[in-house]
Structure formats: structure tokens, C-alpha cells
Amino acid sequence: xxxxxxxxxxxxxxxxxxxxxxxxxxxxxxxxxxxxxxxxxxxxxxxxxxxxxxxxxxxxxxxxxxxxxxxxxxxxxxxxxxxxxxxxxxxxxxxxxxxxxxxxxxxxxxxxxxxxxxxxxxxxxxxxxxxxxxxxxxxxxxxxxxxxxxxxxxxxxxxxxxxxxxxxxxxxxxxxxxxxxxxxxxxxxxxxxxxxxxxxxxxxxxxxxxxxxxxxxxxxxxxxxxxxxxxxxxxxxxxxxxxxxxxxxxxxxxxxxxxxxxxxxxxxxxxxxxxxxxxxxxxxxxxxxxxxxxxxxxxxxx
Numbered sequence: 376x377x378x379x380x381x382x383x384x385x386x387x388x389x390x391x392x393x394x395x396x397x398x399x400x401x402x403x404x405x406x407x408x409x410x411x412x413x414x415x416x417x418x419x420x421x422x423x424x425x426x427x428x429x430x431x432x433x434x435x436x437x438x439x440x441x442x443x444x445x446x447x448x449x450x451x452x453x454x455x456x457x458x459x460x461x462x463x464x465x466x467x468x469x470x471x472x473x474x475x476x477x478x479x480x481x482x483x484x485x486x487x488x489x490x491x492x493x494x495x496x497x498x499x500x501x502x503x504x505x506x507x508x509x510x511x512x513x514x515x516x517x518x519x520x521x522x523x524x525x526x527x528x529x530x531x532x533x534x535x536x537x538x539x540x541x542x543x544x545x546x547x548x549x550x551x552x553x554x555x556x557x558x559x560x561x562x563x564x565x566x567x568x569x570x571x572x573x574x575x576x577x578x579x580x581x582x583x584x585x586x587x588x589x590x591x592x593x594x595x596x597x598x599x600x601x602x603x604x605x606x607x608x609x610x611x612x613x614x615x616x617x618x619x620x621x622x623x624x625x626x627x628x629x630x631x632x633x634x635x636x637x638x639x640x641x642x643x644x645x646x647x648x649x650x651x652x653x654x655x656x657x658x659x660x661x662x663x664x665x666x667x668x669x670x671x672x673x674x675x676x677x
Contacts, residue, residue: 418451418478419444420518420534423485427649430545430665435492440485441516445478452477453520458488461515463504467496476520504542510576511541544574546606550643550667551613552674553588555632565596567616567643571606577651578608584647586616590628590671591639596620603650636671643667 421442429436445451453476460468468490478484504512520532552568567588573579584600598618606612631639649661 417446417532418453418520418534419446420516420536422516422536422538424661426661427545427663430663432666432668433494435494435497435545437490437492439488439490441488442483442485443476443478444483445480448480450477450479450482451520451522453522455521456486456488457519459517460490461513461517462497462500463509463512464515465496465500467492467500501542501544509542511539514538514540541576546649547572547574548645548665548667550641550669550673553590553641553671565618565620567618569614569616569643570611571614572611573606573608576608579606580604580650581606581647582650584616584645586618586643586645588618589642589644591631591641593628595628632671636674639671641669641671 419442421444423440423442425440426438427435428438456472456476458468458470458472459466470488470490472486472488474486476484476486504510515535515537517535518533520534522532549570549572550567551570554566554568565588567586571581580603582601582603584604585597586600587597588595596618598616600616604612604614628639644664644666646662646664649663
């Protein structure tokens with residue numbers, strides 16, 4: 376019986392030694408060849424696409440699709456993925472993905488990471504770059520995998536990717552006026568006059584645009600603009616979004632709209648796809664949802 380245990384233990388040690396030699400050989404080959412894995416056999420993380428889902432007064436929500444590539448000779452399962460996004464060496468996002476991630480040997484998978492950027496942090500970085508007249512900067516993704524792998528070696532990996540990319544500014548959308556046309560018995564024509572400021576050194580398009588207008592908490596109109604809207608580079612583009620509604624939706628609001636503008640809030644929501652005209656895949660068909668708030672007193676008549 377003892378002899379059997381000795382043989383089994385010997386075979387196990389030989390197997391472990393063989394796996395270690397195999398892994399070391401693959402690792403040395405990777406170091407000799409160089410390439411996408413930072414000269415080592417470690418999981419690789421790469422940013423694929425970004426989708427802006429919500430822009431609010433104090434934060435920006437987005438979904439970032441990340442490619443996780445596994446060059447290891449065995450599959451692995453990560454219990455969690457922690458990540459930090461830096462812009463110009465300044466952290467703007469720190470979060471973690473708590474769902475298990477499993478990648479087979481020599482395979483890759485995509486995970487979608489929900490991210491929240493605080494506008495205050497982002498604006499501080501952008502203002503610093505503006506002062507230095509810098510139109511591109513370094514974006515860094517630092518990540519940490521806590522792995523469960525069936526071979527000897529590291530149990531935690533810290534892949535980092537760094538890219539030099541153009542500085543990207545989100546468009547600033549301002550409601551200049553909500554213009555009510557002639558009141559009719561069957562319909563009232565309304566136009567939301569909007570200015571869209573693009574600080575980037577490249578133009579882009581809004582497409583598949585949908586918008587709603589609410590006054591004093593009551594949605595009075597909505598509309599669609601399916602055709603692309605060209606937003607010029609480093610300029611403010613005026614846009615008029617026309618909508619048509621029944622007069623019954625506004626008649627009850629007319630006294631506040633005429634005589635209490637200061638205390639009558641408006642809210643305009645706008646959803647669209649953001650397309651870089653130069654085909655920047657990082658923002659390909661990014662869905663943007665933004666909310667603009669204010670009061671009717673904000674509209675200044677000439």
C-alpha cells in the first residue's frame with residue numbers, strides 16, 4: 376500500500392514539474408518573440424468600444440467593452456477584476472467587476488464594464504490640458520485579476536495598457552429657447568432651439584436623435600430626427616428640433632409659462648448615437664443620453 380502511495384506521489388510531482396517546465400518554455404518563447412503580451416504569458420486586457428449611456432449634471436455613465444485574452448497554457452477563472460482608468464496620469468475611474476470571468480487556454484472573451492466618471496474629476500484634467508494647449512494625452516488602464524489557475528505560478532496578474540489618443544471632449548448641449556408657435560384648436564407647433572458646442576479638433580455626427588420636452592414636470596412634446604446632424608469641430612452648431620403636440624398639453628401650463636417663468640422648470644432629454652466622421656472605433660455608434668435642466672427664465676429674448 377505504501378509503495379502505491381509513493382508511486383502516485385512520484386507521478387504527481389513529475390506531472391507538476393512537467394507542467395512547470397512547459398509553462399516556463401512557453402513563457403521564455405513569449406519573451407524571445409515579444410509582441411502583444413508584454414513579453415510574458417499573462418492575460419492581456421484591451422479596450423474595444425465605449426458606449427456613453429447617460430450624461431448628468433455631475434457624472435457620466437458609460438459601458439466599456441474590454442477584450443481579455445488568455446495566452447496561458449491552461450484556462451483560468453478570475454474571481455474579480457479590479458481596474459483603474461487614468462487620463463494624463465490622473466485617475467478618473469476606480470471600480471471593480473465582481474462577476475466571475477472564465478477564459479479557456481489560448482482563447483479570449485469580451486466583458487462589459489459599467490463605468491462612472493465624475494464630471495468634476497474629468498473637467499480638472501481637461502482644464503489642465505487646455506492650459507498647456509495639449510490635444511492628445513495618455514490613457515492608461517491598470518487592472519488586477521485574482522485568479523484560480525490549476526498550475527503553479529502567479530495567482531494575481533496586473534496587466535496594464537497605455538495608449539496615446541486624442542483628447543476627447545463630450546459635446547456641451549444648451550437649450551437656447553423653447554419657441555411656441557401659433558396656438559391652434561387641433562395642434563401647436565413647438566421648436567426647441569439648441570446649441571451644441573464641440574471643443575474637439577474633429578467633427579462628428581448625431582444620428583437617430585430622439586428628444587422630449589417637459590415643463591413643470593409635465594411632458595408636453597417629443598420628436599425624432601433620424602437624419603445625421605453634423606456637429607462642426609471647435610465650434611458651436613445651432614440646431615432646431617421641431618415637435619408638434621396637441622394644445623391640451625399646454626393650456627394648463629400657460630399661466631406659469633407667461634407669468635411665473637422663474638419658478639417654472641423645464642427638462643429636455645436627448646438620446647442619440649454619436650458617430651466620429653473619421654471612423655474612430657472607440658466611439659462607434661456610441662449611444663448618448665443627456666438631460667438638460669433649467670427654468671423658463673433662462674431663455675433670454677432679443
